[in-house]
Amino acid sequence: DAKTTQPPSMDCAEGRAANLPCNHSTISGNEYVYWYRQIHSQGPQYIIHGLKNNETNEMASLIITEDRKSSTLILPHATLRDTAVYYCIVRSYDQGAQKLVFGQGTRLTINP
Amino acid sequence: DAGVIQSPRHEVTEMGQEVTLRCKPISGHNSLFWYRQTMMRGLELLIYFNNNVPIDDSGMPEDRFSAKMPNASFSTLKIQPSEPRDSAVYFCASSLGTGVGTQYFGPGTRLLVL
Numbered sequence A: 001d002a003k004t005t006q007p008p009s010m011d012c013a014e015g016r017a018a019n020l021p022c023n024h025s026t027i028s029g030n031e032y033v034y035w036y037r038q039i040h041s042q043g044p045q046y047i048i049h050g051l052k053n054n055e056t057n058e059m060a061s062l063i064i065t066e067d068r069k070s071s072t073l074i075l076p077h078a079t080l081r082d083t084a085v086y087y088c089i090v091r092s093y094d095q096g097a098q099k100l101v102f103g104q105g106t107r108l109t110i111n112p
Numbered sequence B: 001d002a003g004v005i006q007s008p009r010h011e012v013t014e015m016g017q018e019v020t021l022r023c024k025p026i027s028g029h030n031s032l033f034w035y036r037q038t039m040m041r042g043l044e045l046l047i048y049f050n051n052n053v054p055i056d057d058s059g060m061p062e063d064r065f066s067a068k069m070p071n072a073s074f075s076t077l078k079i080q081p082s083e084p085r086d087s088a089v090y091f092c093a094s095s096l097g098t099g100v101g102t103q104y105f106g107p108g109t110r111l112l113v114l
Helices: none
Strands: A010-015 A018-023 A031-038 A045-050 A061-066 A072-074 A084-092 A106-111 B005-007 B012-014 B020-023 B033-036 B042-048 B052-057 B065-071 B072-080 B087-096 B110-111
Touching: A010 A018, A018 A031, A018 A084, A018 A106, A031 A061, A045 A061, A045 A072, A072 A084, B005 B087, B012 B020, B020 B065, B020 B087, B020 B110, B033 B072, B042 B065, B042 B072, B072 B087
Parallel strands: A010 A106, B012 B110
Antiparallel strands: A018 A072, A031 A045, A031 A084, A061 A072, A084 A106, B005 B020, B020 B072, B033 B042, B033 B087, B042 B052, B065 B072, B087 B110
């Protein structure tokens, strides 16, 4: 699976949009971009995933660049409960390729 | 709906003792994963099962670790004998299907080996 690069930490004011970047310059054509987050002392939580089109759900939006070498997770109106470590992961769409390789992620702090 | 259930939530044991961690996946999910998380190594996949069959156990640290899935609704991760370096949070996750899918994590078991 392609390696991802994320900033180790970010801050965002409550109520503002939080934009979390991820670089995955070696991503291949069949690899999806997944985002998970881990709130302190809890298990990781799935947020969103995409292949090449932008995606939106009730939690967040995922913007993938046209060349697919980077993506941005957007939390449109961040709240204090969004403080967590956010993981960007790429993995292939192959049967049996179930591994999610978690890196160090971005520690997002939402400030009041 | 109940999520992934893990027990115990906390375990404190002495070096050399056997430790058994338990997991009940979400009903209907046919893939199950065991992860370990430490400050030093982050979140690591230990083993995963599909339809109760171990598919990849390359992450299992050594022979002291073993995992079983006797049926679709139950899995165990056993450490025997336990060592202080096994202290970590152990997560179980499950997912639906064998291809792309989201994984749903349990609350974890915090293990401390003295």
